[in-house]
Amino acid sequence: MISLACRKSGSGDPLILLHGNGGESTDFEHQTDYFSSDFQVFAVDTRGHGKSPRGTKPLSFPQFAEDLLAFFDEQKIEKADIVGFSDGANTAILFAAKYPTR
Numbered sequence: 001m002i003s004l005a006c007r008k009s010g011s012g013d014p015l016i017l018l019h020g021n022g023g024e025s026t027d028f029e030h031q032t033d034y035f036s037s038d039f040q041v042f043a044v045d046t047r048g049h050g051k052s053p054r055g056t057k058p059l060s061f062p063q064f065a066e067d068l069l070a071f072f073d074e075q076k077i078e079k080a081d082i083v084g085f086s087d088g089a090n091t092a093i094l095f096a097a098k099y100p101t102r
Contacts, residue, residue, distance in 0.1 A: 004071045005051035007043040010036025014077050016068070017043040020086025024050030027085070039081075044071060046091065064091040065098055072102055 007025045015035055017028040025043035032041050045052040046064050057063045068091065072080070079102055084092035095102070 001070055002047060002053050002055040002057075002067065003074065004047070004067055005045040006071070007032060008041065009033075010039055010041045012039045014075075014080035015039035015041050016077075016080050016082040016092075017041060018046065018068075018082065018084040018088030018091050019043075019049065020088055022049070023085070023088075026050070031083070042071075042075065042077075042080075044068070046088070061087075061090050061094050065095040068095050069099060069102070078102070 005025070007028075009032055017025070017031060019025060019027045025045045028043045032043050035041050047057065047067050048054040048059050071077075082092040082095065084090070
């Protein structure tokens with residue numbers, strides 16, 4: 001397991017922001033500023049992107065979804081809204097389908 005890097009700001013219900021392929025959490029700088037007045041925003045660097053380590057697992061959507069589940073557990077997030085851009089949306093859809101109560 002790896003620990004995903006993230007930029008956290010604001011307070012309220014959790015909102016997860018997932019960037020696209022080749023991106024990183026800073027891609028959501030303006031959205032983080034906007035949403036942090038109403039949400040606790042977690043702009044996540046997925047495996048092998050931004051400040052998150054690559055690790056030894058494959059760079060795949062199923063692996064990104066498993067990493068996100070571990071991130072939820074690490075951050076003690078029971079349930080959150082997720083916004084994904086491009087490949088981040090693919091990860092969000094897979095995560096929601098596999099873990100609908102989270």
